[in-house]
Amino acid sequence: MSGRELMLLAEGRVDLIARIPRSSNATFLVRVSWNGESAHAVYKPESGERPLSDFEPGLYRRERAAYLLSEYLQWGLVPPTVIRDDPPLGVGSLQWFVACDYREHYFTLYGDEPQTHGDLARIALFDVISNNTDRKSGHVLRGHDGRVWGIDHGLCFSADFKLRTVIWDFAGNPVPDALLVDIAPLAEEVPSNVEELLYPAEVRALRRRVQRILSSGVLPADPTGMRYPWPLV
Template sequence: MPENKWIQGADALNLLGTGSIEVIGRMPYSSNATLLVKIQGEGDEIAAIYKPHQGERPLWDFPDGLYQREVAAYRLSESLGWDLIPPTIIRYDAPYGVGSLQLFIDARFDEHYFTLMDRPELASTFIRFCVFDLIANNTDRKSGHILIDKNDHLWGIDNGLTFHEDSKLRTVIWEFGGAQIPEQDRELLRKNSSEISESLSELISEVELEALSRRIRYVISKKKLPELDPEYRPYPWPLV
């Protein structure tokens, strides 16, 4: 597969949006159709993850169109300048119809949250992931949904189960419960709450946008990350 490390940001978004798409194969262990693709255009090529709408299995608690939530998660991260989610767009002219395209991360795939959580130099990023998942109401932050690339940058993938209007937070990242939320992050949320709502307005419902705004206000006011409730163990399954 092509190397992705030199194609990031706007260049990656442009290629994701305009390049020709060749399906390489299906990713293992995915309940919905998740395809590895090669994208080529103007002398560059990248690998990406394609999640077609028609490959989604219906869920009783989430509306149709999980691929839009993958894009919403990316836009939330970008609105805050946090760089936590790989570049992700909607492509309408993809091989199996409309779906999300996300830049493939050339990660160290033997590593995940449980192997990384004790590295002190990563603690601040994990706290930021906790804030992100709390705001996005992530229902499925498994250990394997945290990747580390060859430059030690952490990325969050598989963000389709997010932004529900009801509280559904399920994550493996509870070691940082009670940690102080950095004031700079709280200030970013204050300044960018309107931009966040605008950037997500075409991807999630009005009710979900209102719930997102409430969660943002909660994070700003509480100052600390919530701790694990011993009466309710909000973990996803499987854990990895």
């Protein structure tokens, strides 16, 4: 995607269309309009977040941090995401809306579309690095252009290991050398624009997770069989 998407998200007028159903936190489909153009986006206001015992308020910041981390790695897994303080319901994240066939998700892509396995394994690695606590099958989308995306990263980056995901099919597989090269700098330093959105302990934990992957060279397994989100889709 180009800078046009980020400009629309960052500068456009935000108009509410509807609340997106079946979301734990209040999530809205909106239209952003700027300079004669408009597009759909997903708006997650802090005011709509359900209080959690293990995450501080401000999950929208983690949505932005996941996007910035994906961009730093040049993986392009997370749709463009910005933070705005002026939308109708207050400060929150705006993420570019991915148009896709919503009958498709991780389970269907893995089972029916072997050509997506490389992208899916890369998402699995991203989830380990970002400590994703909520990788449901429906959080993996394939756009109409065939591109595979990961969405919904509000429950990432905890300092405590909380990985919960449906993507265990690649457990124990070697991480391709090119991806190890991509993540290696994170073992020493996290980009400042990601770091400023997280707590210091979370930044240190991110570096440690990367160090473990570099040391093992493989995607981790779940010996407990319990590290799944609910619902699965």
